[in-house]
Amino acid sequence: MTRIEHLTESGLLARITPGLTQGADVELGPGDDAAVVRLASPRLVITTDTLTEGHDFLLDGTTPAWIGHKAAVQNLADVAAMGARPQAVVVSVSAPRETGAALLEGISAGLAERCARDSVSVVGGDLGAADALSITVTAVGALAVDQEPITRSGARPGQVLAVGSDLLGRSAAGLALVLAGAGNDPDEDWARGLVAWHDAPDPDLSLGWTQCPGRARAMIDVSDGLARDGGRLAVASGVEIDLDREVLGRDVERLATSAQRIGERTGERIDPWEWVLGSGEEHALLATFDPGDVPSGFRTIGIVRAAQAGARGSEEGTALRMDGQPIADLGFDHFG
Amino acid sequence: MTRIEHLTESGLLARITPGLTQGADVELGPGDDAAVVRLASPRLVITTDTLTEGHDFLLDGTTPAWIGHKAAVQNLADVAAMGARPQAVVVSVSAPRETGAALLEGISAGLAERCARDSVSVVGGDLGAADALSITVTAVGALAVDQEPITRSGARPGQVLAVGSDLLGRSAAGLALVLAGAGNDPDEDWARGLVAWHDAPDPDLSLGWTQCPGRARAMIDVSDGLARDGGRLAVASGVEIDLDREVLGRDVERLATSAQRIGERTGERIDPWEWVLGSGEEHALLATFDPGDVPSGFRTIGIVRAAQAGARGSEEGTALRMDGQPIADLGFDHFG
Numbered sequence: 001m002t003r004i005e006h007l008t009e010s011g012l013l014a015r016i017t018p019g020l021t022q023g024a025d026v027e028l029g030p031g032d033d034a035a036v037v038r039l040a041s042p043r044l045v046i047t048t049d050t051l052t053e054g055h056d057f058l059l060d061g062t063t064p065a066w067i068g069h070k071a072a073v074q075n076l077a078d079v080a081a082m083g084a085r086p087q088a089v090v091v092s093v094s095a096p097r098e099t100g101a102a103l104l105e106g107i108s109a110g111l112a113e114r115c116a117r118d119s120v121s122v123v124g125g126d127l128g129a130a131d132a133l134s135i136t137v138t139a140v141g142a143l144a145v146d147q148e149p150i151t152r153s154g155a156r157p158g159q160v161l162a163v164g165s166d167l168l169g170r171s172a173a174g175l176a177l178v179l180a181g182a183g184n185d186p187d188e189d190w191a192r193g194l195v196a197w198h199d200a201p202d203p204d205l206s207l208g209w210t211q212c213p214g215r216a217r218a219m220i221d222v223s224d225g226l227a228r229d230g231g232r233l234a235v236a237s238g239v240e241i242d243l244d245r246e247v248l249g250r251d252v253e254r255l256a257t258s259a260q261r262i263g264e265r266t267g268e269r270i271d272p273w274e275w276v277l278g279s280g281e282e283h284a285l286l287a288t289f290d291p292g293d294v295p296s297g298f299r300t301i302g303i304v305r306a307a308q309a310g311a312r313g314s315e316e317g318t319a320l321r322m323d324g325q326p327i328a329d330l331g332f333d334h335f336g
Numbered sequence: 337m338t339r340i341e342h343l344t345e346s347g348l349l350a351r352i353t354p355g356l357t358q359g360a361d362v363e364l365g366p367g368d369d370a371a372v373v374r375l376a377s378p379r380l381v382i383t384t385d386t387l388t389e390g391h392d393f394l395l396d397g398t399t400p401a402w403i404g405h406k407a408a409v410q411n412l413a414d415v416a417a418m419g420a421r422p423q424a425v426v427v428s429v430s431a432p433r434e435t436g437a438a439l440l441e442g443i444s445a446g447l448a449e450r451c452a453r454d455s456v457s458v459v460g461g462d463l464g465a466a467d468a469l470s471i472t473v474t475a476v477g478a479l480a481v482d483q484e485p486i487t488r489s490g491a492r493p494g495q496v497l498a499v500g501s502d503l504l505g506r507s508a509a510g511l512a513l514v515l516a517g518a519g520n521d522p523d524e525d526w527a528r529g530l531v532a533w534h535d536a537p538d539p540d541l542s543l544g545w546t547q548c549p550g551r552a553r554a555m556i557d558v559s560d561g562l563a564r565d566g567g568r569l570a571v572a573s574g575v576e577i578d579l580d581r582e583v584l585g586r587d588v589e590r591l592a593t594s595a596q597r598i599g600e601r602t603g604e605r606i607d608p609w610e611w612v613l614g615s616g617e618e619h620a621l622l623a624t625f626d627p628g629d630v631p632s633g634f635r636t637i638g639i640v641r642a643a644q645a646g647a648r649g650s651e652e653g654t655a656l657r658m659d660g661q662p663i664a665d666l667g668f669d670h671f672g
Contacts (some may be wrong), residue, residue, distance in 0.1 A: 027379065027485070028485055028487065030416070032488055033383060033413075033414040033415075033417040033418055033486070033488070033555075033556060033557060034381045034382055034414045034415050034417070034418045034420075034475075035381070035382050035383070036379060036380065036381055036418070036479060036485050037379075037380045037382065038378055038379055039375070039378040039379075040378070041373075041378055041382050042374055042375040042376070042377055042378045042535045043363065043373075043374055043485040044372065044373045044374075044375050044380060044424075044474065045370045045371070045372055046370055046373065046424070046459065046460060046474070047369060047370035047371070047426065047460060048427070048428045048460065048461075048462055048472070048474055049428060049462050050428045050430050050464050050465075050466075050470075050472060052430050052464060052465070054466075054467065055430075055464065055465045055466055055467075056464065069559060077369075078369040078370045081369040082368070082369055082372065084370075088380075088382070090474060091383055091384070092382040092384045092385060092386045092472045092474075093495075094386050094388050094391075094470060097414050120393060123382065124383060124384065125384075126384055126385050126386060128385075128386050128388060128391065128392065129388070130386075130388040130390075130391055130468065130470065131388075131390065131391075131467065132466065132467055132468065134386075134430060134466065134470065135388060136384070136428045136472040138382070138384055138426060138474035138477060139370075140380060140382065140476070143372060145643040149363065149364055149368070149370075149372050151364065151368050152368055152369070160630065161668070203617035210391075219369075221369060224534070229457070238646055244645045262647060264503075297381050316390060322440055332629050
């Protein structure tokens with residue numbers, strides 16, 4: 001095994017960089033002090049996020065390519081959630097000196113592959129020494145000259161809430177499997193799919209820039225779970241959002257057998273409602289639209305109402321409801 | 337002491353964010369999925385870099401504000417080294433749960449203060465859990481519509497090499513003091529200045545965007561030492577660079593007493609030439625100019641020559657020379 005301590009930083013980058021395809025919008029790619037990218041407009045959209053070994057992923061429970069994929073998705077989703085098309089990312093990787101070069105190459109390949117799928121270029125990187133592996137991605141895009149950013153605060157009574165995913169809860173279910181020791185190579189298809197979704201969630205992010213500009217009134221991506229992120233959106237907008245129990249109940253039904261099987265392995269009873277409401281790292285887009293204007297790729301899961309006078313509407317758990325009842329009162333222990 | 341484990345991420349950000357002044361170019365600052373910044377042009381310049389506790393800094397040997405300052409400088413320097421004015425940064429901090437909130441507030445304050453001095457806004461951040469403290473900054477700027485990026489590869493025979501610093505070597509000298517146990521509170525002025533420069537180097541980065549566009553032919557910042565970075569510039573440009581021993585000898589003289597005093601503490605003989613040639617993390621700008629066109633703020637320290645036929649010009653240690661002799665042959669053990 002070639003360890004990175006036996007390679008110079010430039011030697012390692014020389015192994016990785018050729019795999020990074022640069023788009024026509026990249027004037028200067030990796031290798032100089034900074035990269036140069038011609039954005040679609042001067043209105044830069046920028047976000048950054050870190051994944052750390054032992055906290056955000058377990059090396060035993062995932063694959064290098066999935067780590068790179070997830071680091072891409074969580075950042076591309078944040079750009080998409082503003083209604084902007086991501087164009088480029090830079091990545092900073094910190095790793096112990098005894099790390100295998102193949103691990104870093106795998107992370108890089110997974111990052112580059114997921115980025116390339118949305119025509120996003122990996123234009124720069126940095127490699128440093130640390131005691132634990134971590135990867136920080138910064139993603140950038142641009143808003144058209146006349147395009148408003150889609151913030152969290154534009155939800156208004158009468159709009160509907162919709163999500164760009166046909167099934168919520170898989171990431172939490174996959175995490176439950178990983179924690180139950182299924183690792184990254186479970187023996188059955190149903191389990192494999194859930195672990196893969198947890199380790200490398202793959203929502204359609206292009207909905208953000210193809211369907212949402214001019215139509216989505218508020219948007220966020222589901223990074224901490226439907227309950228928390230829906231609550232954030234409601235609080236930021238000063239409204240209440242009422243989830244539809246019947247619609248979300250179909251997600252619960254689709255995950256019920258998996259919950260039962262995992263529960264049998266761990267000896268704990270699992271309520272799949274906790275997954276559907278609490279599953280973080282789904283990175284699906286969650287947005288409000290005018291009724292009758294929900295784009296293809298989104299499904300309606302709730303409605304926006306005026307905050308009740310004197311209600312505890314400034315707290316995420318009460319501004320978000322399901323069939324009229326505050327989520328905080330529904331008796332779930334936690335949300336992922 | 338308030339530990340961050342007792343605050344939610346949003347609670348901590350609520351303590352930090354008000355201290356971050358947003359420039360008029362910031363359309364949307366921290367708090368949503370991503371920030372929106374109106375760049376001076378669509379030609380984005382972007383770079384990223386990480387500082388990790390125990391590898392890039394020692395908590396005992398620095399201050400929180402200095403960590404933030406250094407994280408800013410190393411990234412702003414990379415944007416400046418392209419000839420671009422930095423406009424914004426985003427920052428991702430990973431920290432153990434028992435970290436004091438005051439530590440993170442101090443890092444944030446140091447980052448924001450250094451950024452504000454160059455009118456750079458801190459537009460977004462992310463806070464995550466890790467076993468060790470680390471801070472990743474991504475800096476962005478823009479090139480004017482008709483402005484070429486100043487790369488490492490534009491040095492040509494006949495140009496001169498100049499550095500935007502009146503003294504090289506202080507960062508290595510300060511590190512030697514820290515490693516000798518002087519910590520961040522040495523008892524004498526000379527030592528205090530050196531430790532401060534190591535922990536919070538403060539070159540004039542504005543030279544990059546005020547003096548260099550249209551004049552600097554090649555540029556890099558001194559992050560790994562004059563010898564290495566000068567060698568990189570020479571190799572990227574396919575030239576030889578010949579340093580002036582007499583000029584750099586003045587830097588050596590200015591550091592000679594410090595070298596002697598530190599050597600007396602540690603019992604090792606220190607050659608201050610190693611500091612001047614090898615000191616990394618100076619982040620001063622190192623550029624080539626046409627003779628007679630070296631801007632104010634830079635001093636000439638060498639000349640650019642054609643690579644000798646059959647020379648080992650593709651290696652940094654031989655493409656860089658001093659008074660004609662390859663640096664690699666001068667007998668220094670290492671360069672910082």
